[in-house]
Amino acid sequence: KNQVEQSPQSLIILEGKNCTLQCNYTVSPFSNLRWYKQDTGRGPVSLTIMTFSENTKSNGRYTATLDADTKQSSLHITASQLSDSASYICVVTRSYIPTFGRGTSLIVHP
């Protein structure tokens, strides 16, 4: 059973709009939680990392939040651009072993 669940499975937004992707996990305890961006036909690239004690982490227009009590994380994208079209993967690491979510496919339309 996948212990990292992401929602929505897919999302379509207009360029310039904001969006929020969700990640719920049951992996516990965990070392860190990362969000990766994967362009079609390419390997994932790390966007953010958060440890248990961190609540928020920003990387440009990307802001990740973490609520360790409810075991939820979100990735907020501000002022979306066409280049944001990609799959976004939540990864929770426990004892050096990462567990990958299935990803959210984001499409940004002009």
Add this chain to the structure above:
Amino acid sequence: DGGITQSPKYLFRKEGQNVTLSCEQNLNHDAMYWYRQDPGQGLRLIYYSQIVNDFQKGDIAEGYSVSREKKESFPLTVTSAQKNPTAFYLCASNRVPGEKLFFGSGTQLSVL
């Protein structure tokens, strides 16, 4: 530029044939990994290696084999025993387990 290079980008396998996917890194990372990605599923670990001449099975190792004769190289062989090999294969590395993973660009394997 430092990074991970996978080749080929696209690969076709005939029934009963073994094929080998190449993965080379110049990041001086000790740990290397092979993942399989199927549509709508999360990445699944095939094999990993934390040091030269040593490797361990992941969650879906059946039908695959690897070697780690050099720190920089971690080739994956998809054997004829793997009955459903069509997938996107990703190689990754990190300095030590648990740190950020650096991924290659992937190899799309299809069956003729």
